[in-house]
Amino acid sequence: MRFLGSCRASRAGAILVVACLLFPSSSVIAGGNSSDNTAAPKGLEPIEKYISKAWDTLTRSLSDCSTVVDPKLAQASVFYIPADAVMPPNVTAMQEKCHVQVKRLPVVIHHPGEFDSSDMKEHGLLYLDHKYVVPGGRFNEMYGWDSYFIIVGLVRAGRTELAKGMVENFFYEIEHYGTVLNANRTYYLTRSQPPFLTSMILLVHDAEKAAGHEDREWLEKAYEYASRDYQNWVHDPHLAGDTGLSRYYDYGKGPAPESLKDEAGIHRKVAAYFLGNPETGRDFLVVQPPAGKPAIPVVGPSFKSEVCDAASTGDHTQCTEAATVSLNAEYYRGDRSMRESGYDVSFRFGPFGARTHHFAPVCLNSLLYKTEKDLEKISELLGKGEDSAKWHERAATRRELIQKYLWDPERGMYFDYDFTRRQRSTYEYVTTYFPMWAGVATPEQAASLLKNLKIFERPGGLVMSPYETSGQWDYPYAWAPNQLIADVGLRNYGFNADADRVSYEFLSTVAENFRRDGDIREKYDAVTRSTETQVGAGYHMNVVGFGWTNGVFLQLLHDLPQNLAEKLGAEQLVPAAAH
8 A cells, every 4th residue: 555745654443544644735061171282093183183174164254155155944145133233344345245135133132032033034144243163064053052062172172262252152142132042043033052151151261261361351241141141041931830940942933944944844744743643643733624614724834634544454545534734833832942952853852842842851951050050150250259159059959959850769860851741751861961961960860870871872872862763863863962961971970981981982983984984974873883864853964064073072082091092093093894
């Protein structure tokens, strides 16, 4: 039997229900603080040269016309400056040189959610003051949480000035766009990303201090901006119900514009899944009534569907129902919020992340605890005693709430908490190591987390989850950010041998693929130790570059004992055919 389009099958008793969408219809670290002067093992020299060159290759500025181009939307280049900003001279020069359209944002933005860019007809790049490093490939904008791992690498490579300029860009975003953005594009004005700002500030400050150039005035400014951005996460709508914890939440409505253009068929796949799984899909689908009845308003694309019943013992299928279906506003709220989390797409917050905004996540609340501890430290450095006490109290309160809601003593792991259903998730996810990175976990909890490392450890490093969902942030993929978070977390609690083993697995995977292909990628298959990926949910390509993989590689290599670094280098000298 043959079906066209995207299908999803589920079994209910003796009946196999197959939902097929035939075609769309129109409608709407911690890290080092100074460059490492230790010579790299000979076999690793090519990859270190690649990374060193990549910092320049991946740097964007207004002197480069390609910066404005957005491959994700494939539309004419438009460049935006804040509504209240004086026209910067470099924008005028760029306009003449690159022949791009320059516009002002329609309103002055003071805080996130004040301006909904969802209805903008022409999206474009948002102005930033300084050069910045992009992830790679199809990305020409500066991303929120990517930049932390990039800055870890820049500082490790002695590129502190470039790293500091990127942090200054985040100050500009807070001042003119309301918060640290997902990235500096207009369609990202409705959301942020995991909050690493204070970690970036301290990386730069400590690097400059180590070099004898401590800038107290800059730290004062950084403290004010970081304190201001923190407020985004501790007030509605970013509060996770009455738990006292925080959640991810995108202020926009309807489909994320980049998903419509860039993630081929994703909404059709999601709708097909929910049709085939009505127990989870009923909250997220709109099924139009029969002809002659008033249509239900929708906020995204619609699809022709067929729901077919087949007896489990029969050899034919009869389609008994046809309808036009679409995803509802609740789904798009969850999808957008999942994108703020950075983990798009995963089934961690329900299928396709549709319930993301219903959860208090382990990663976000660990990061906010780290932010509060960082602000306590910074206020101490600045002699702000009352502020320091305030941040200490806030961190202590959040730590208690994390332990209350997110720690599962029977499983020995941290899990996200669904505050709408008042129950802890059971979805095993590698973000369970964030509390070790942030210093939330007790020594006993850390020991339990170490025992559960086997759930995630594979030959190529740590997989995101043990669940194969087709999402790029689930099994079998290993991503650099979580390798570093787990590595630092393990070392924080004295589990150095385990950290060495796991980081070596990831480092050797990156190095082996580099030797074969000559590049570094965004994600790796931790089971096959390759860059071959079969992503069904998310964008399909495995992007070359790659900013945060480069930064994490340098930091993990630096933290590796010398004998293991030499072993890794020696392996890269062996001819590929010998492996």
